[in-house]
Amino acid sequence: MLIETRNLTKQFGGLTAVKDVDFEIEKGKINAIIGPNGAGKSTFFNLVSGSYIPTSGQVIYRGKDITKLPPNKIAELGVARTFQTTNLFEQATVLDNVIVGHRLRTKYNLLDAVLRTKRYKKEEKKCKDKAMEVLDFVGLTNITDQLAGNITQEEKKRVAFALALATDPEVVFLDEPAAGINSGETEGLAELMKKMVKRGITVCLIEHKMQMIMKLADKIMVLNYGEKIAEGSSEEIMNNQDVIEAYLGGDASA
Template sequence: MLKISNLTKRFGGLAAVNDVSVTFEAGKINAIIGPNGAGKTTFFNLVAGAMPPSEGSIEFQGMDVTGMSPDRIARLGIARTFQTTMLFDQSTVLDNLIVGHRLRTQSRLWDVIINSKRLRDEEKKCRARAEEVLDFVGLSHLGNRYILDISQEERKRVAFALAMATDPELVLLDEPAGGINPEETENLAALIRKMVAHGISVCLIEHKMDMIMSLADKIMVLDHGEKIAEGTPEQIKNDPVVIEAYLGSDEDVEA
């Protein structure tokens, strides 16, 4: 589904991602781990088209998407969750989803001025889709609540719903369990499994090792921009190179 070949991104003299090649299969949960500054976020930025690579290529479902704009990549089926701080606090959950979805639909200014049938049809579709994804993430009962009034876990579910609204094939999750407690983390892991059960492939960056180890089918470990290991959770846990990379940082692979 996603084939990365010799991907490199340099910022001045620093190779934030350095000659990384990896393949992620459809229908799986793939995790990217590594100490702080390892290049995980940069890797995601490259896949989502937020920045062009210095070298290497990205193939999605057999198509070369290297250097494509984020819009085009999103339309091809790669969605990314945004930080919950990107939600509109003073709007309702449903409005956040409708606006998020509308930003990706077709109506032009002319349609708005004449309140065209296309516009009205699109609005209806966006609302229906918003209600559908809200139900999927288990928040139907909160559609009319303000973002300000819901919990951090619920906000994370809204962020997932936003990504789901575009009907993606692959979802990139950047630290989905950051800032929530162990029980909420388990709930969110269940939601990620549900996404995969519905045919969506997942790629996530996460620091919470217990979550990764129980959730991921495959883990890629980055350190100083380079891929130092790749394998199942069991293989990664016991890999001396990985343990060494984490011992040299303030993080713990068994944590």
């Protein structure tokens, strides 16, 4: 077990977006979170990655309480995430976009950067080398010099993966990685997630493409109206009556 949430709850005024959710993200596996639209999936991600502070409950990472840590501190511990909307610097190259990721691990200060000291140059080379390594891993070495604004939607998804990987994470949270791409491209991203796990990176994703999730995930949690209604393998989830009712009774497109 890598990350554990205990009674995790988030309220926005009178709305409870996540309610008393206990979940264990298992190391070295593909963990998935599914549920109808508005079920609280992205809020759950935001709580774990530090974008939101819970109303109550805890987030434990490697036995340490990280509930109130800011996102940059959580990222430094080894937790990376992508977002539903891929926000890249459109006027910068693909390489420059990914270089930003590894700056989290650099050891130079502002003065080094201004004076372009030896330490600055050494650390910048490390960032560039790391960026090239992860771009190779995601299969994008052929477009490193292209502007991010000029590449395809599927390539942008891969750049987002590369950016997360450049932070040297232990676990990566992927928020709807296959949104807006076709079935062939979806298959390619699924293979990339398997490759990440083979490299020792734990994956946790939110996804609406059920066919992909059922084939890919080792473990699935289902949220509905902010509450966990089921947890288990693909087979267990597909045969769970509460899950069937949540999808058929609510927004079945989720």
